[in-house]
Amino acid sequence: MERRHDRTFVRTFFTSPTAVEGEDSAEMLRKAAGLRGMQAPDVWVPDNEDATAPSMRDEGVENVVDVVSEHGADFPGEIHPRVVWHRDDPGTRRRGFEHMRAIANPEGGAVEHIDGFVIPEVGDVDDWKKADECITMVEDEHGLEAGSLAMSVIVESGAAELAMEDLRTEMGKPSNNLQRLFMLVDGEVDYTKDMRAMTPTGELPPWPELRHNTSRAASAAGLIAVDGPFDDIRDVEGYRERMTDNRAKGMIGIWSLTPGQVVEANRAPLPPESGHYLIEAGGREVELDAREGAQVYEGDDLELEALDGDRYRFRADGQTRELDGDELHDELRDRTSYVPSMDDIVDSMEEFEAAKEAGRGAISMGRSAVLRIDGVEVEVSRDRMWDEATYQAAQTPITLFQEVHAARPDQREELEEIYGADVVERALNVG
Numbered sequence: 001m002e003r004r005h006d007r008t009f010v011r012t013f014f015t016s017p018t019a020v021e022g023e024d025s026a027e028m029l030r031k032a033a034g035l036r037g038m039q040a041p042d043v044w045v046p047d048n049e050d051a052t053a054p055s056m057r058d059e060g061v062e063n064v065v066d067v068v069s070e071h072g073a074d075f076p077g078e079i080h081p082r083v084v085w086h087r088d089d090p091g092t093r094r095r096g097f098e099h100m101r102a103i104a105n106p107e108g109g110a111v112e113h114i115d116g117f118v119i120p121e122v123g124d125v126d127d128w129k130k131a132d133e134c135i136t137m138v139e140d141e142h143g144l145e146a147g148s149l150a151m152s153v154i155v156e157s158g159a160a161e162l163a164m165e166d167l168r169t170e171m172g173k174p175s176n177n178l179q180r181l182f183m184l185v186d187g188e189v190d191y192t193k194d195m196r197a198m199t200p201t202g203e204l205p206p207w208p209e210l211r212h213n214t215s216r217a218a219s220a221a222g223l224i225a226v227d228g229p230f231d232d233i234r235d236v237e238g239y240r241e242r243m244t245d246n247r248a249k250g251m252i253g254i255w256s257l258t259p260g261q262v263v264e265a266n267r268a269p270l271p272p273e274s275g276h277y278l279i280e281a282g283g284r285e286v287e288l289d290a291r292e293g294a295q296v297y298e299g300d301d302l303e304l305e306a307l308d309g310d311r312y313r314f315r316a317d318g319q320t321r322e323l324d325g326d327e328l329h330d331e332l333r334d335r336t337s338y339v340p341s342m343d344d345i346v347d348s349m350e351e352f353e354a355a356k357e358a359g360r361g362a363i364s365m366g367r368s369a370v371l372r373i374d375g376v377e378v379e380v381s382r383d384r385m386w387d388e389a390t391y392q393a394a395q396t397p398i399t400l401f402q403e404v405h406a407a408r409p410d411q412r413e414e415l416e417e418i419y420g421a422d423v424v425e426r427a428l429n430v431g
Contacts, residue, residue: 072113
């Protein structure tokens with residue numbers, strides 16, 4: 001399969017209503033079009049579906065054309081309007097087709113800044129092909145290059161989830177143009193409704209399987225996976241935890257509902273500004289506080305007391321044990337992990353690159369820290385063997401940083417403020 005899209009990453013998928021009540025129904029579109037830097041998403045989605053009242057959607061199309069034609073050239077991300085669609089409703093599909101025709105009409109001046117369309121509520125793969133054919137007809141009618149408009153879908157049904165399994169087989173067939181596919185976006189709210197799922201509290205199920213399946217399908221088909229909306233916009237820590245869990249599945253992108261969420265989602269996948277230690281305590285990982293040359297634990301789930309003769313009393317997980325110095329070192333080493341900063345990652349990559357230049361295929365890299373628990377200090381060290389596979393894994397966040405730096409010039413100044421000009425320059429030159 002030939003990948004048609006230059007962009008290899010999407011951190012943020014930001015929707016805004018295309019029409020709202022008031023003197024200027026395009027107010028929200030104009031505000032979104034003016035976002036820059038870390039507040040500007042990688043993908044902006046003027047939303048003419050759920051975010052816009054049905055009675056205002058025709059006006060919303062006009063607003064998209066007006067605002068994008070005026071401001072689209074200066075917007076730093078991609079622009080992918082969402083139109084109406086439904087796997088079971090021909091009338092809705094027809095309306096979505098007409099809206100795409102209007103937005104893509106060259107006479108309006110918007111299409112030169114439009115990167116594609118987002119299609120919601122898709123069903124099985126034949127329904128995806130219907131949407132693809134509609135976009136193909138729009139391109140043909142308006143004299144646009146075939147496949148120039150990307151298509152992204154929102155996975156909101158069991159049928160759509162199963163359809164992702166067919167993409168590798170279906171994409172590239174001469175009978176369709178599914179190679180225009182760009183993003184696979186989870187829509188957990190409607191997915192929950194379609195699955196008839198219930199929870200005691202009425203909250204959405206976490207659906208880790210859906211997110212895994214979407215990430216897997218995107219990887220297999222050369223597409224980009226994006227998680228659905230996180231509705232509790234005040235729960236910043238919950239949003240961060242969701243993104244951390246997603247990245248462990250290979251899913252970098254997430255839906256952002258506010259400019260504040262955009263900032264969080266733009267920054268979250270990038271390497272940390274500074275490194276820090278974590279320790280397993282009480283069934284979770286707790287960040288240690290760097291203070292006076294030591295990594296300090298101040299919780300109640302771990303207790304440490306120094307006894308006579310290199311002996312220690314250590315309590316964890318409800319159990320108290322007596323350990324000698326070596327046993328305590330091993331226990332704390334196993335409980336402790338280090339989250340490297342970008343500077344740390346670049347240092348390690350540079351060291352390994354130098355070793356390769358010298359003809360060495362693997363090297364050992366060590367890291368040590370002094371842990372302080374209840375005033376008792378213990379030095380913990382760990383050696384890690386670096387080979388080519390380790391190097392390639394470490395390169396993933398650096399490659400993302402390099403791609404962001406190249407694709408988002410509007411964020412470069414903020415990136416230098418975060419990391420420092422020297423670290424940024426070194427990060428751009430490794431790998």
